[in-house]
Amino acid sequence: MDFVSIRIITGDIARLVDFYERATGVRADWSTEDFAELRTAGATLAIGSTRTVALFAPGSARPADxxxxxxxxxxxxxxxxxxxxxxxxxxxxxxxxxxxxxxxxxxxxxxxxxxxxxxxxxxxxxxxxxxx
Known part of the structure; x- marks a missing residue:
C-alpha cells in the first residue's frame, strides 16, 4: 500500500491553492475549478471545494473545521x-x-x-x- 495524498475541503479553493503554492513553491495542477493538486516527490496535497463533497460523500466533510x-x-x-x-x-x-x-x-x-x-x-x- 502507498499513501498518496491528503485532501483539504475548503469554501475558498482559489485562496487556499494560492496559499499552498506560495508556501511550498509548487504549482497546482487544476483538474476543474473545484479541484487542484500540488504534487511533491513523496505525496500530493489535493484541495477540493465544498461542491466536491456532494459528489462522493454528501455532508461528510466541512471546510475550516x-x-x-x-x-x-x-x-x-x-x-x-x-x-x-x-x-x-x-x-x-x-x-x-x-x-x-x-x-x-x-x-x-x-x-x-x-x-x-x-x-x-x-x-x-x-x-x-x-x-x-
Missing part, C-alpha cells in the same frame, strides 16, 4: 521558509524552533485554520531518518 491533523512538509531550509512567509502568513503558531527529536520546525495555520508544519532535520539522527 479541522483541529486534529497537522500537514507536514520536509524542506531544505525552514528558516528560509519562515522569512519567505513572514509578510504573507497571518497566524504563526511557533517560529522556527529546534525540537527534541532533531527537526527544526515552523508551525503555522493556513487560511482555513489547518495546522501546517514545515521542518528541516538538523541533528545527525534526524538527517539520517529523512535522507533520500
Amino acid at each position: 479541522n483541529s486534529t491533523v497537522i500537514i507536514e512538509f520536509l524542506v531544505a531550509d525552514v528558516d528560509g521558509v519562515y522569512r519567505n512567509l513572514a509578510d504573507f502568513v497571518a497566524d504563526f503558531v511557533t517560529e522556527p524552533t529546534t525540537m527534541p527529536w532533531g527537526n527544526r520546525s515552523l508551525l503555522l495555520r493556513d487560511p482555513d485554520g489547518n495546522l501546517v508544519n514545515f521542518f528541516t532535520p538538523v541533528t545527525p539522527a534526524a538527517i539520517e531518518k529523512f535522507a533520500r
